[in-house]
Amino acid sequence: MSNFWNRALFGALFVAIVVAAILISKYSLLALLVLISGLGLWELYGLCAKDEIYPQKIPGILLGISPFIIAWSSSEKLLSFLCLFVFIFPFLIFFFELFRKKSKPFVNIALTFFGIIYIALPLSMFYFISLFPALPGFIFDSYSYHPHNLLGYFFILWTYDTGAYLAGSKFGKHKLFERISPKKTWEGAIGGALLALTIAYIISLYFTSFSMTNWMIIAIIIIITGTLGDLVKSSFKRSINIKDSGNIIPGHGGILDRFDALFLSAPFVLCYLYITQ
Numbered sequence: 387m388s389n390f391w392n393r394a395l396f397g398a399l400f401v402a403i404v405v406a407a408i409l410i411s412k413y414s415l416l417a418l419l420v421l422i423s424g425l426g427l428w429e430l431y432g433l434c435a436k437d438e439i440y441p442q443k444i445p446g447i448l449l450g451i452s453p454f455i456i457a458w459s460s461s462e463k464l465l466s467f468l469c470l471f472v473f474i475f476p477f478l479i480f481f482f483e484l485f486r487k488k489s490k491p492f493v494n495i496a497l498t499f500f501g502i503i504y505i506a507l508p509l510s511m512f513y514f515i516s517l518f519p520a521l522p523g524f525i526f527d528s529y530s531y532h533p534h535n536l537l538g539y540f541f542i543l544w545t546y547d548t549g550a551y552l553a554g555s556k557f558g559k560h561k562l563f564e565r566i567s568p569k570k571t572w573e574g575a576i577g578g579a580l581l582a583l584t585i586a587y588i589i590s591l592y593f594t595s596f597s598m599t600n601w602m603i604i605a606i607i608i609i610i611t612g613t614l615g616d617l618v619k620s621s622f623k624r625s626i627n628i629k630d631s632g633n634i635i636p637g638h639g640g641i642l643d644r645f646d647a648l649f650l651s652a653p654f655v656l657c658y659l660y661i662t663q
Contacts, residue, residue: 428443445478450502452471516531550579
């Protein structure tokens with residue numbers, strides 16, 4: 387029972403921090419995304435060492451958090467410098483590897499960039515979702531910030547995860563993808579999807595930045611790509627024989643465990659909004 391309450395307590399604290407950061411302002415959200423991105427990259431790069439691969443931790447993290455710093459910047463000089471940094475710095479990573487004396491240099495470089503693509507880039511896309519609907523002619527208008535877009539996104543994601551766990555525990559019989567994740571079942575996925583779509587409908591009544599149709603389509607995108615994202619993370623953990631990616635959130639694992647569904651769903655949601663904007 388103590389493990390249950392420990393998990394519930396830290397889960398509630400985690401949700402409260404995320405909700406508060408989204409609601410306070412776009413700057414508190416950006417600060418949270420910097421933290422998640424930095425910790426997530428550190429966690430991923432550390433796990434790679436279990437397979438004797440050593441990405442460049444500090445350069446990778448600096449490059450990963452740079453888009454959020456750019457979004458934060460209001461100084462034109464700082465903005466110009468940061469943009470130049472983003473264009474030049476990736477190429478310096480090739481030079482840095484010359485002086486590290488590590489085996490598998492090109493694999494190290496590749497995994498450094500992989501972390502940025504897998505973690506930092508989707509988180510920056512998640513931030514851009516808050517800027518819809520933008521003013522006519524301004525696809526990413528930095529002056530508009532719609533926190534309810536992100537709250538709705540998280541509510542759908544959390545509801546799907548919770549519904550899938552409960553339905554899978556009660557009714558689960560048919561394996562969803564046994565080779566990668568033996569515990570996931572079709573019954574769990576369907577139960578989670580039905581609950582997430584119900585929540586999406588309720589959200590559409592109160593969060594009116596998007597129409598009901600758009601919220602339902604967003605929910606379907608999150609359900610499909612979020613499930614695949616979870617399986618991708620599971621395949622990675624299985625390849626290096628670990629249960630959790632970390633223990634930063636007691637009872638819930640690491641950053642990769644908590645945000646795996648977001649990493650591979652945010653790009654598809656953003657693309658959908660861009661196309662329909």
